[in-house]
Amino acid sequence: MPAVYKRILLKLSGEALMGDAQYGIDRTVIERIVIEIAGVLQLGVEVAIVVGGGNIFRGIKSAGDGMDRVTADYMGMLATTMNALALHDAMRRNDVVSRVQSALRIDQVVEPYIRGKALRYLEEHKVVIFAAGTGNPFFTTDTAAALRGMEMNANIVLKATKVDGIYTSDPLENKEAERFSKLTFDEAINRNLQVMDATALTLCRDQKLPINVFSIFKTGALKRVVLGEDEGTLVNV
Ligand SMILES: Nc1ncnc2c1ncn2[C@@H]1O[C@H](COP(=O)(O)OP(=O)(O)OP(=O)(O)O)[C@@H](O)[C@H]1O
Numbered sequence: 136m137p138a139v140y141k142r143i144l145l146k147l148s149g150e151a152l153m154g155d156a157q158y159g160i161d162r163t164v165i166e167r168i169v170i171e172i173a174g175v176l177q178l179g180v181e182v183a184i185v186v187g188g189g190n191i192f193r194g195i196k197s198a199g200d201g202m203d204r205v206t207a208d209y210m211g212m213l214a215t216t217m218n219a220l221a222l223h224d225a226m227r228r229n230d231v232v233s234r235v236q237s238a239l240r241i242d243q244v245v246e247p248y249i250r251g252k253a254l255r256y257l258e259e260h261k262v263v264i265f266a267a268g269t270g271n272p273f274f275t276t277d278t279a280a281a282l283r284g285m286e287m288n289a290n291i292v293l294k295a296t297k298v299d300g301i302y303t304s305d306p307l308e309n310k311e312a313e314r315f316s317k318l319t320f321d322e323a324i325n326r327n328l329q330v331m332d333a334t335a336l337t338l339c340r341d342q343k344l345p346i347n348v349f350s351i352f353k354t355g356a357l358k359r360v361v362l363g364e365d366e367g368t369l370v371n372v
């Protein structure tokens with residue numbers, strides 16, 4: 136069966152990378168994610184990735200603890216860069232060719248974000264991992280995923296997270312919550328469902344870029360989404 140999307144922007148939650156631990160990166164989890172990604176590359180799909188940083192550092196929490204918000208946000212963006220490097224390394228070990236581009240300049244470590252170069256890598260079927268979010272404080276990696284998704288002319292943003300879709304309320308806190316299989320952007324925004332930030336949803340709505348929220352822990356789920364099967368929650372106009 137052919138893939139229904141030629142190019143995807145995969146948003147990987149930082150928290151998903153820590154598995155059952157309280158923080159950091161679980162090597163087994165990251166290896167499993169790389170194998171799932173390799174599966175969709177085999178279908179000929181071009182893969183761009185934005186990785187979160189919640190497993191290492193979340194700016195808004197530290198700002199709440201008294202730290203300067205902008206400083207905390209820069210630390211958060213650096214945390215996403217650590218995750219990007221870990222992912223890049225796991226890909227190398229599994230013979231998946233990838234490149235990391237950072238929205239903040241740290242040239243000795245990774246190359247800077249250059250749109251044309253990223254597009255070329257994707258055309259060459261190299262995975263491009265975008266680090267440091269948007270490069271601006273007061274944003275999130277969900278918004279970076281929407282932004283890079285649009286810049287890369289991706290067909291869809293796939294939010295890979297710990298839960299298998301969007302629910303009426305957080306399923307990790309409310310066992311009675313029910314999953315939506317489809318939602319419009321307006322429904323997702325107006326219901327304030329908290330699974331993705333409103334800036335990201337609004338950007339995707341305005342550019343008519345669909346989103347699918349699915350579980351990265353469910354084996355084969357990424358492939359099923361790419362094949363257009365009923366998996367996770369699809370948000371569309
Ligand atoms: N209505 C809802 N439906 C589904 N999940 C929800 C909902 N409300 C809150 N959540 C929570 O949102 C989480 C998804 O966000 P995620 O952990 O991917 O955060 P993130 O900030 O994008 O990632 P990171 O860990 O990189 O900071 C889910 O794990 C779930 O617990």
Ligand SMILES: O=c1ccn([C@@H]2O[C@H](COP(=O)(O)O)[C@@H](O)[C@H]2O)c(=O)[nH]1
Pocket residue numbers: 149186187188189192193194195207208209210211212214215267268269270271272273274275276277279
């Ligand atoms: O564009 C961006 C992206 C992220 N940040 C900061 O990084 C952390 C981690 O990102 P998550 O999306 O929460 O995984 C975030 O809390 C921000 O502090 C940013 O400032 N700008």
